Amino acid sequence: MGTIIARTRKDGTTAYLAQILIKRKGKILFRQAETFDRRQAAKAWLGRREAELSEPGALDRPDDPTLSVVIDRYVGELKQVGKTKAQVLASITSNYDISLMKCSGIDSAALVEFAKSIRVSPQTRQNYMSHLGAVFAVARPAWRYPLDQQAFKDAMVVLKKLGLVGKSKHRDRRPTLEEMDRLMTHFDGVRRRRPNSIPMTKIVAFAIFSTRRQEEITLVEWADFDLQAARILVRNMKDPDEKDGNDVLCDVPSEAEVIISSMPKSHPRIFPFSTDAISAAFTRACKFLGILDLRFHDLRHEGISRLFEMGKTIPQAANVSGHQSWSSLKRYSHLRQTGDKYKNWRWFEIITKPELHR
Secondary structure (H helix, E strand, C coil): CEEEEEEECCCCCEEEEEEEEEEECCEEEEEEEEEECCHHHHHHHHHHHHHHHCCCCHHHCCCCCEHHHHHHHHHHHCCCCCHHHHHHHHHHHHHCHHHHCEHHHCCHHHHHHHHHHCCCCHHHHHHHHHHHHHHHHHHHHHHCCCCCHHHHHHHHHHHHHCCCCCCCCCCCCCCCHHHHHHHHHHHHHHHHHCCCCCCHHHHHHHHHHHCCCHHHHHHCEHHHEECCCCEEEECCCCCCCCCCCCCEEEECCHHHHHHHHCCCCCCCECCCCCHHHHHHHHHHHHHHHCCCCCCCCHHHHHHHHHHHHCCCCHHHHHHHHCCCCHHHHHHHCCCCCCCCCCCCCCCHHHHCCCCCCC
């Protein structure tokens, strides 16, 4: 039931983490941990707590678990916990002392100290607190755990006044045509050397011309593509209010359509590759080529702005991107010129060739 793990601190000394984990029917029922300077002390605490918890009814008393137990239950029982939220919550349980605190002991001061300990930008810290706030919102009304939602709200007021949290800044980074040529040359060279590698030339170009997000590209299936109507069904499209069931029909521009048609139908998905592999390949290429501050998501920005530069109306651009309102669409529309800068692009011949390798 209990384990002791030795860890080396930054100052070179050794700490002993004593952990107790109790499961019932595959679900975590109880988890607690304490850190000690000596293994003997950790062993003594472990023995004492195991004896206490083995008493009849010990686990049926009014529940005041550690935050990590509540997070585990939140992720395990709630549907559609997104990948990013799950990763953030896992990071909290693995790396921060607040996860070992009993729910009743977590007040606004503890939450402020936790937020200060996250060595990231205010925007990323805001995301951490937002995901943790979702746990606080559910814990008491759903499971009667004593997590104080008002304490969380008070902590957020303090963090905002201190400038420790903040909304993400709108990006206006778009690749130049010269940068795109360098990226395509790089990816084409990789594919020639390793024919079974990911066809990044097609994926990068498709991201621009379809305006699809990275995850949407990897999940879309042949069954979702209507060639005659030049439309594609994007399932569970990202939405600030609702994701599950938010399926949206989007127009497919001709340039994106021919890329789709060049892919083999040997797999249910049109682009059967992982987001991690695509992201890693793109990041490596930018670093190797010295292209600064360019992210894969900026290709969607580029694609939507391109539509406006070509003279498309707001409804026409929204039919491609899937945006439901102008207020959310306009952040992507940074016009730099008029007309289509990809007209007669020399890479069209390569990206539309039939894909033979998988």
